[in-house]
Amino acid sequence: MSISEDKEKIYDVRYKVLLVGESGVGKTSLIRKLVGTATNKNHMNMLSTIGIDFVKKLYEVDGAKVQLEIWDTAGQERFRSITKMHYRGTKAVVFVYDVADLDSFTRLNFWLESIDQELQCSVEDTPPMIIIGNKSDLEDKREVPTERGEKLADEKLANGFWETSAKQGTNVHACFEKLAYTLTDTFSPKLMDTYKKNDRKASVYQRTDIDNNELEESSGFTWGTRSIKLDKHTEPNEEVKKKCCSSQ
Ligand SMILES: Nc1nc2c(ncn2[C@@H]2O[C@H](COP(=O)(O)OP(=O)(O)O)[C@@H](O)[C@H]2O)c(=O)[nH]1
């Protein structure tokens, strides 16, 4: 796939990522932290009138230009009224709870179940997902031990578990970089240099300045585990694509 000359299309592939979780756990704060203060208006797509906010963030995943389109809810989660529009075309789900609020962790089960229902996926076909325990800075108010989050992530076969602090910035970039990697590795591995060159080191960069096409290695993440999947070179299951990842 080649990059379009069209200025609008600066990515090779894009993935819609949906953030869910109880109101107040810090979903919007995480997205704001991720996009940063330097963000110009073009990066923000506020469609609050119809209850949808999303931001675009460009990564370079091992040679592939990957745009994450990260969807937030505008408070509808409070009323459990996330619409079909939120779920449509979702390629990955980020489940967020607050480590200082046990209820928000317990209620994550509601969100985990509703995703399977809404995307009509069986457990095996669930799209890539990660679990985030946010507000890790509130250590003295912690109600959910790290091990419980890890255990849940294991049980649900999550692609990652992170404790983050949107307030301090801890792990915010790292978890979305890893997610960009996971998505590309799952759905478009052929775009990656490691696939082409049989090179085992994959790197992920955040595109911090889209206009100048400058790259900045944000947290120096490299993943040497790529070799695990090099043998397979599998495309995503067609059924998964149809069910969970139908076009936006
Ligand atoms: N201490 C702390 N507070 C946070 C953090 N993330 C969000 N908050 C606060 O939690 C409240 C709810 O955050 P918000 O992003 O609106 O949550 P949302 O309803 O899930 O979108 C706000 O007062 C935030 O300032 C964090 O990492 N640490």
Ligand SMILES: [Mg+2]
């Ligand atoms: Mg919010």
